[in-house]
Amino acid sequence: MSLYQQAFAQAKAGLALLARDGRWLAANTALGRLLGRDPAVLPGEAAHRSLFDRTTARRIDAALAAGESIAGIEAEAPAGQAWRLSLLPLQGVERTWLLQLDAEEDAESRALAARMLEALTYGISHDLRAPLRSIAGFAARLDEAGAVAETGRADLGRIRAAATRAERLANGLLDLLRAARQPLRRDAVDVSLLFEWVAGELQDADPRRAAHIEVTPELFAHGDEHWLKTLFGHVMDNAWKFSAIRDRVEIRVEGEASAGRLQLAVHDGGCGFDMRYADKLFVPFQRLHGSEQGGGNGLGLAIAQQIAQRHGGRIWGTSRIGEGSTFFIDLPAAAGPNGMSHDR
Amino acid sequence: MTGSEILLIEDNPDDAELTRIAFNEAGIDRQLVVARDGAEALDYLFARGAHAGRQGAPLPAIVLLDLNLPKIDGREVLQAIRGDARTRSLPVVVLTTSDEPFDVEATYALGVNSYIRKPVEFDQFVGVVKQIGLYWLVLNQPRVAG
Numbered sequence: 001m002s003l004y005q006q007a008f009a010q011a012k013a014g015l016a017l018l019a020r021d022g023r024w025l026a027a028n029t030a031l032g033r034l035l036g037r038d039p040a041v042l043p044g045e046a047a048h049r050s051l052f053d054r055t056t057a058r059r060i061d062a063a064l065a066a067g068e069s070i071a072g073i074e075a076e077a078p079a080g081q082a083w084r085l086s087l088l089p090l091q092g093v094e095r096t097w098l099l100q101l102d103a104e105e106d107a108e109s110r111a112l113a114a115r116m117l118e119a120l121t122y123g124i125s126h127d128l129r130a131p132l133r134s135i136a137g138f139a140a141r142l143d144e145a146g147a148v149a150e151t152g153r154a155d156l157g158r159i160r161a162a163a164t165r166a167e168r169l170a171n172g173l174l175d176l177l178r179a180a181r182q183p184l185r186r187d188a189v190d191v192s193l194l195f196e197w198v199a200g201e202l203q204d205a206d207p208r209r210a211a212h213i214e215v216t217p218e219l220f221a222h223g224d225e226h227w228l229k230t231l232f233g234h235v236m237d238n239a240w241k242f243s244a245i246r247d248r249v250e251i252r253v254e255g256e257a258s259a260g261r262l263q264l265a266v267h268d269g270g271c272g273f274d275m276r277y278a279d280k281l282f283v284p285f286q287r288l289h290g291s292e293q294g295g296g297n298g299l300g301l302a303i304a305q306q307i308a309q310r311h312g313g314r315i316w317g318t319s320r321i322g323e324g325s326t327f328f329i330d331l332p333a334a335a336g337p338n339g340m341s342h343d344r
Numbered sequence: 345m346t347g348s349e350i351l352l353i354e355d356n357p358d359d360a361e362l363t364r365i366a367f368n369e370a371g372i373d374r375q376l377v378v379a380r381d382g383a384e385a386l387d388y389l390f391a392r393g394a395h396a397g398r399q400g401a402p403l404p405a406i407v408l409l410d411l412n413l414p415k416i417d418g419r420e421v422l423q424a425i426r427g428d429a430r431t432r433s434l435p436v437v438v439l440t441t442s443d444e445p446f447d448v449e450a451t452y453a454l455g456v457n458s459y460i461r462k463p464v465e466f467d468q469f470v471g472v473v474k475q476i477g478l479y480w481l482v483l484n485q486p487r488v489a490g
Binding site for chain 2: 121122125126129130131132133134136137138139140141163164167182
C-alpha cells in the first residue's frame, strides 16, 4: 500500500473517490463507519444514489457532469441521519472527484454561527462605514475651509488617507464574507473580456502609467460573471501594483481549455515574491510586501482564492524575486457564445 | 401638491450635517428639512402630532431616506409613504451606508425610486448629492396631482 493509500485509508474524515460517470472508485474506513457499510463493497457502482436522499444524489451527479465542486451541504441518509458533504475535483488527476463526509454538527449552533456572520457583515457594511464617513467628511471640510494652519494640513491629509484605507479594508472584508456565502450564478462567462475590462480600469485609474497588457482572446469559463471579475481584478491589481519598480507595466494573460477545464496564467514582470512564503499568499491579512512596495490590505488574494474555490477551481502562484510572478487559475471551462467551443 | 424643500430622514447627526454641507457645495440651495427618525418623518409628511400645523402645506420635492432608523425604520417609512394616496407618487431615494444586496432588493420591492450608497470619501459624496439634485430637482418631471 502506498503512503497516499495508507493516508486515505486512515483519515478521520469519511472519504471516497468518484469517477465522472458516478462510479465509486474507493472508500475509506471512516466513510464505511459513518454509513454503516463495509467500505470494500461501496466501490464499483454509483453508491451515492442508494446511500443519500434523492436531492443530494442528483446534486452529486450534476456536479460531476459539470466539473464543479460541492461545498459543505447537508446530506441525509434514508434512515434520517444528517451529514455534511463536500465534493472536489482532484487537482492534477483527470475526471476524479474526492467526496468527503463528516458527521453533521449541531444544527442549532450552525444557525447561530450563520446569524452571527450575517450580523457581522451588516455591522461592517453599515455601522463601521458611518463613523468613517464622519472622519473623512469633516477632515475634508476642515481642509477645504482652510481652517487649519499649514502645519496641521499634513496631519489632516494623514487622517483622510487613513479613513480611505479603513474604508477599503471594510469593503475587502465584505467582499471576503460575501464571496464565501453569496449564491453563485452559473453562466458562460467571457473571461478574455473581463480581463480586458479590468485592464482598462487599471489604466483609467492611473492614466499616465506606461503599460502593456496582452490577453489571449476567446477564453470562456463557467461561473458567476460578477465574482469572476472580482477574482481577475485582484490578480491583475497585484500584477499592476508590484510592477511599480519597472518603467512599464507588462502583463500577459494566457489561457487554454482542455478536458472541461480552463487553465489561466497571469504573468507579470514585477518585483516578485519569495517562494518560501508562497503558502501565506492566500491567507487573509498576511502580506509579503510592505505598503511602500505596493502591498494592499492583505485581502485581495484571500478573496480571489475564495472565489476560485467556490467555482470548484483553484489559484496558485509562482515567482522569482526581481523577475516577476505568474498566477495560475483553474476554472470550469465553458463553450463560447452560440456554442462555439474554444478548444476547436 | 409638491413643494421645493428636501426632506432628509436621518438619525445620525454627522451624516445629516455632511449631507447639508454636500448640498451646499453642490450649489443646491433648497431648504433641507431633517427628520431624526421614521415616526417624526411620517408626522411631518402627514401633518400629524408635532407637525399638525403643516395641514395643507405642500409635500417635499424629494425624500432622502436612510434605512436604519430608530422607532420606525426606513423600510416601514417607505411602506407608509407608498401605502397612502397622498404620498404614493412622492420621489423617495434611499441614501444609506449599506450596500447589502438584501437591503437593495427589499427596498426596491417596497417601491423606492432609487437606491444610492453614501460613499465614505467626501468629494465623492458631494458628487453623488449633486447628481441626485440634478436628476430629481431639475430633470425629473414630477406628477402634478398627488
